[in-house]
Amino acid sequence: MRTVVSVQTSLVCGSIERWGSEEQKQRWLPGLTSGESFGCFGLTEPDTGSDAAALRTRAEKVDGGWRISGQKMWISLGNVAEVALIFAQTEPERKHRGLACFLVPTASEGFTPHEIHGKLGLRASDTAEIALDAVEVGDDALMGEVGDGFKIAMSALDSGRYSVASGCVGICQGCVEASVAYSTERKQFGVPLASFQLVQEMIADMIVRRDAARMLVRRAGLLKDASEPSTVETSIAKLYATESAVECANLAIQVHGGSGYVDDYPVERYLRDARVTTLYEGTSQIQKLIIGRDATGINAMVPPG
Ligand SMILES: Cc1cc2nc3c(=O)[nH]c(=O)nc-3n(C[C@H](O)[C@H](O)[C@H](O)COP(=O)(O)OP(=O)(O)OC[C@H]3O[C@@H](n4cnc5c(N)ncnc54)[C@H](O)[C@@H]3O)c2cc1C
Structure with a gap:
């Protein structure tokens, strides 16, 4: 229970409240705060845990939005969330200053979560591995500015x-x-x-x-x-x-x-x-x-x- 409440409130709603635009808040917060929908926080990757600044998930600018590709690991609520905060690298040479955070609807084409089984504990809490295969989102999915992702x-x-x-x-x-x-x-x-x-x-x-x-x-x-x-x-x-x-x-x-x-x-x-x-x-x-x-x-x- 605590994992669910913590991810939903501290990691997801708290971030949207602090960093989101008015449109992003209006779009996501009513459902999330009323408990009608879940959100998840996609930072960790198979090769990037403690060293969060070294993310490999890439976000590339395309006309009118972004194309995101990569892999996320150990994401609580990842199989049940309606929206995922996805942290991705926009310019690898800028290291953590190139990171950005996107509000990605999990129904987007190319967004595929898989359940992780066999956990020692937290068995009532969902945990996912997420594949992002050229997921396309609009410019309005970017939360904050490019470069704000690490902050x-x-x-x-x-x-x-x-x-x-x-x-x-x-x-x-x-x-x-x-x-x-x-x-x-x-x-x-x-x-x-x-x-x-x-x-x-x-x-x-x-x-x-x-x-x-x-x-x-x-x-x-x-x-x-x-x-x-x-x-x-x-x-x-x-x-x-x-x-x-x-x-x-x-x-x-x-x-x-x-x-x-x-x-x-x-x-x-x-x-x-x-x-x-x-x-x-x-x-x-x-x-x-x-x-x-x-x-x-x-x-x-x-x-x-
Ligand atoms: C059930 C579960 C739910 C999770 N939910 C989420 C989630 O919702 N969203 C999300 O983004 N992530 C989530 N995580 C991921 C979690 O935050 C990472 O597992 C954690 O940050 C550690 O990363 P890692 O597993 O890659 O370990 P590693 O970073 O590979 O670390 C392995 C060991 O090396 C040590 N180590 C690493 N770097 C250093 C260093 N510089 N100095 C000294 N020791 C070091 C670590 O302390 C650890 O003992 C979840 C994990 C689990 C197990």
């Missing part, structure tokens, strides 16, 4: 990461609740599991992580509400909250013993669903590099030389 993607991820982080506070909370309930009910050695100090230690570790993650998310949120820069604070919240969700879910399974390993209890799903959060919308390593770049002034994301 649009990064500003969208700033909100998306915040949403991922706050969802992870929820996973931590769920882990605490499930673990307290189970450990106070189940008995071993004649007493509830919660009587053992080593079990309480696991619950205390989860609670500390939950609360620290919540405070970091709140700090980033207060900055966002005040329209102040929050990129680094959002990366800190995303890094800590996502790693904490994985850690808490793992601990929650431990508290449940063998019962935690099957789907009679929610904790095995918490672990499967938490796992992707340290990967998408910028991996934990990428968040660390954003934080380190801010602290040192040195960009370690791109290899020297």
Whole structure:
């Protein structure tokens, strides 16, 4: 659910609201905000993940519009969306300054999504690989200016990461609740599991992580509400909250013993669903590099030389 809401609101609607023309807003936002239609965010490609500026999808100018060709990978809601934000390169020699963002109707000829199966978690959320085979769109599909694509993607991820982080506070909370309930009910050695100090230690570790993650998310949120820069604070919240969700879910399974390993209890799903959060919308390593770049002034994301 959170992936669906986050992609729809933070990545798609938020970007159209911020960067779209009045016509684009009128065309797409009523359906998207009422939930009648879905949108998707097409940044990642088979050969381009963390290095988003190196996109290979090409947009070529044609009479009255653009022709887009390429491949997108891991696109949430890609099979069900009515509109796709497609990031494409218009002038490869200009690198990230040549990137543009297009609002592509998914019914366009040459736009072909395929379902990705076999995910560890997020099984209720659709994920697609998308082929773009000379998809033609009008000039009115360009969002912002040519060259704004990288800025649009990064500003969208700033909100998306915040949403991922706050969802992870929820996973931590769920882990605490499930673990307290189970450990106070189940008995071993004649007493509830919660009587053992080593079990309480696991619950205390989860609670500390939950609360620290919540405070970091709140700090980033207060900055966002005040329209102040929050990129680094959002990366800190995303890094800590996502790693904490994985850690808490793992601990929650431990508290449940063998019962935690099957789907009679929610904790095995918490672990499967938490796992992707340290990967998408910028991996934990990428968040660390954003934080380190801010602290040192040195960009370690791109290899020297
Ligand atoms: C379920 C799911 C849904 C997704 N939904 C969307 C979506 O809706 N839209 C979209 O555009 N994308 C989506 N993604 C893609 C996601 O954002 C990427 O998977 C993610 O950005 C990582 O890219 P990659 O998988 O290519 O990994 P890679 O970039 O190949 O990274 C592999 C490993 O190398 C590390 N690494 C890479 N570069 C560096 C570096 N400079 N320094 C140190 N370590 C580095 C990474 O941290 C990682 O550990 C989704 C992914 C999944 C799994």
